[in-house]
Amino acid sequence: MTRPESTPPTKPPLKQQPNVANPPHVLLLRNPDENNDPNPNPPTARYIRAFQAHGWTTTSLPVLCHHWLNADLLCSTLLSPTDPPSEGTPLPPQYWGLVLTSGRAIDALEAAIAPLSSADRSLIWQFGATRPVFVVGPNTYRRAKSFFERAHTGSAHSPDRSQIIGREAGDAVHLLEYIQAYVNEHRPVDPTSQTGAWTQLAQTPASAAPTTTTTTTTTTPVRSSGPASLLFLSSRQRRPTLVSGLIQRGINVTELPVYDTGADPTVPQRLTREGAADRTEQPPSPEILPIEINQSPVTTAQTADQSSRHRPWDWVVFFSPSGVDATWPAIVNTCAKETGRRRARGLCSPPLPRLATIGITTANHLQSQYHVEPEVVASQPNPECLVAEIIQYEANHA
Numbered sequence: 001m002t003r004p005e006s007t008p009p010t011k012p013p014l015k016q017q018p019n020v021a022n023p024p025h026v027l028l029l030r031n032p033d034e035n036n037d038p039n040p041n042p043p044t045a046r047y048i049r050a051f052q053a054h055g056w057t058t059t060s061l062p063v064l065c066h067h068w069l070n071a072d073l074l075c076s077t078l079l080s081p082t083d084p085p086s087e088g089t090p091l092p093p094q095y096w097g098l099v100l101t102s103g104r105a106i107d108a109l110e111a112a113i114a115p116l117s118s119a120d121r122s123l124i125w126q127f128g129a130t131r132p133v134f135v136v137g138p139n140t141y142r143r144a145k146s147f148f149e150r151a152h153t154g155s156a157h158s159p160d161r162s163q164i165i166g167r168e169a170g171d172a173v174h175l176l177e178y179i180q181a182y183v184n185e186h187r188p189v190d191p192t193s194q195t196g197a198w199t200q201l202a203q204t205p206a207s208a209a210p211t212t213t214t215t216t217t218t219t220t221p222v223r224s225s226g227p228a229s230l231l232f233l234s235s236r237q238r239r240p241t242l243v244s245g246l247i248q249r250g251i252n253v254t255e256l257p258v259y260d261t262g263a264d265p266t267v268p269q270r271l272t273r274e275g276a277a278d279r280t281e282q283p284p285s286p287e288i289l290p291i292e293i294n295q296s297p298v299t300t301a302q303t304a305d306q307s308s309r310h311r312p313w314d315w316v317v318f319f320s321p322s323g324v325d326a327t328w329p330a331i332v333n334t335c336a337k338e339t340g341r342r343r344a345r346g347l348c349s350p351p352l353p354r355l356a357t358i359g360i361t362t363a364n365h366l367q368s369q370y371h372v373e374p375e376v377v378a379s380q381p382n383p384e385c386l387v388a389e390i391i392q393y394e395a396n397h398a
Helices: 041-052 071-079 103-113 118-129 137-151 172-186 240-249 267-275 323-342 362-369 383-396
Strands: 025-029 057-060 064-068 095-098 134-135 199-200 231-236 253-263 286-293 296-302 315-316 354-356
Touching: 025 041, 025 231, 025 323, 041 057, 041 354, 041 383, 064 103, 064 323, 071 118, 071 253, 095 103, 095 118, 095 172, 095 323, 103 137, 103 231, 103 253, 134 137, 134 172, 172 240, 231 240, 240 253, 253 323, 267 323, 315 323, 323 362, 354 362, 354 383
Parallel strands: 025 057, 025 315, 095 134, 095 231, 199 253, 231 253, 315 354
Antiparallel strands: 057 296, 064 253, 286 296
8 A cells, every 4th residue: 555646746844943833743653651651751741742842743542452362371371380490500490581572461461460369479470570571672671670579569579670671672683682691691591402492372373483474373272391481471463573583592482472452443533533633723731632532532732722734644653563554544544535625625735744663663564564665763762762863854854
């Protein structure tokens, strides 16, 4: 799918210093911050403030919904190997470490242990306190740290903060380096192993190895056997980078899908409503405004009253491949409707919104699946880099 045709074909640049009566507007395709986020400066709010600092306005649109999987098996898996690795032992018990690559995996873990007795919850918390926990990026680091430290308040098993590893890892490729460094130092796996083994608990994929873009599984129960491995709490559909990299490095990995991600069914209606919104009568204060659409909120940050826009959004920011899949067709449709509306009134077609992604993985997905190249790919997955590089792009194309 390609972008809809428009006239003129090239997109005129935005002003570097926007007119306060008509500031650039950015659509952030990520869910609003959650109430249980331990971060006092939650991520979505940081993106909103970073754009507001330049006089831009934003809308944060929820695009994904999540479902928890295999809660019982998750609990039994974590309750089984309760003995921590022994000092001087080259091969510790069945799972020598835990991999959590997103906050959704931690949400699934919290939901799974909620019905357990306090004694069983303590054993599961001890699992994370006595083994390295590998994470991707600062947000997942904070969530994991809060989960295990909150669980061990006043306990003899309070975790060493250094056991949560990967705060600076921006993606799976960099996380592999952190895992390899830990293996080189602590030797939790057989040093003579040349190729790692991959096992899935509860769900076995159609293919024998994770070689496709995503792994979709069925429900054949299996159990890990053989040397110790990392326990990876994954999404039902995920990219193969991490698992394939571990196997190539001779590191065994046991995968347990604990959540599934799908598109929020209200996304098309939300985008249509947001894209057609008249921003001329919004309050000037920089606050987050809930807009009730199908009983689900969209949050809009406004910094000044605005005149009617010539396009639904000046920039659209994608934060994940699943977010691209959930929204791109609806974005194209919304822009096409606006084009038709303006042409019917004898007006020129609106310029298309510019596109940005939070990282190279999402950019590659946008290009490979929809043949669209974003104008900006953030060099680091954080608000400061994203906004600075968008502002720099505008300056270079003024």
